[in-house]
Amino acid sequence: MELIYKGKTKDVYQDDDRQIVLYFKDDMTGKDGVFDPGENQVGLQVEGSGKAGLQMTSFFFEKLNAAGIPTHYVDADIEAREMRxxxxxxxxxxxxxICRFKAVGSFTRRYGDYIEEGGELPAYVEMTLKDDERQDPLINEAALETLGILKPGEYGEIAELTVKISEVVKDELAQRGLDLYDIKLEFGRDDETGEVLLIDEISGGNMRVYKSGEYIEPLKLNAILFDA
Known part of the structure; x- marks a missing residue:
């Protein structure tokens, strides 16, 4: 396969049939060896995290596809850690x-004078630019349209899809007694149709999940979901 892009936690390839393949690595975002989904750098490597991330991603993408929610997912080979x-x-x-159901992480660092850690939020959606140098700055609808990043109407479409997708994940986790505090998603446009759809992954590496107030690490989350 031809390497197209080398990312922090995934590499992007094109196979002999010109299909796009994502390879899930064991690298995780964080700082000083501590995992943090809000960080924009690789902080640690955990054996098995790539496979676990793909297992959860394929589970949720298949559920979303079945519900008619547009995603880029075609199929996956869990053992090979590859997703087409x-x-x-x-x-x-x-x-x-980012969809936030409870205040945590950067939200309380910004707005801690107004809300306590773990305070309830109404599926609050915010968007940030992927920009390591500028620490992934927050950006609003007007700026996204002014800069030509989004077309008029796409902000609302993405926000609506984000809440719908996040509620699916939240409800699935709640069935196991788990509480989704926040989740980070990515979207793009289909090259052929121009349709806005969910891309990247849905895994423990891009969400914060708690049980009885205790944070659940990504690999432990996978064990709760799939090993029970």
């Missing part, structure tokens, strides 16, 4: 969308 996807174009240099 539709060809898409990202928004600008990459746009991350």
């Amino acid at each position: 996807v539709r060809k898409v174009s990202v928004f600008g240099e990459g746009l991350e969308v």
Whole structure:
């Protein structure tokens, strides 16, 4: 396969049939050896995390596809840590969308005078630009349209899809007694149709999940979901 892009936690390839293949690595975001989904750098390597991330991603993407929610997912080979996807174009240099159900992480660092850690939020959606040098700055609808990153109407479409997708994940976790605090998603446009769809992954590496107030690490989360 031909390497197209080398990312922090995944590499992107094109196979002999010109299909796009994502390879899930064991690298995780964090700092000083501590995992943090909000960090924009690789902080540690955990054996088995790539396979676990793909297992959860394929589980949720198949559920979303079945529900008629547009994603780039085609199929996956869990053992090989490979996921085949539709060809898409990202928004600008990459746009991350966070849905928050409880205040945690950067949200309380910014707004801690107004809300306590763990305070309830109404599926609050915010967007950040993927920009390591500028620490992934927050950006609003007007700026996204002014800069030509989104077309008019796409912000609302992405926000609506984000809440719908996040609620699916939240409800699935709640069935296991787990509480989703926040989740980070990415979207793009289908190269052929121009349709806005969910891309990248849905795994423990891009969400914060708690049980009885205790944070659940990504590999432990996978064990709860699939080994029970």
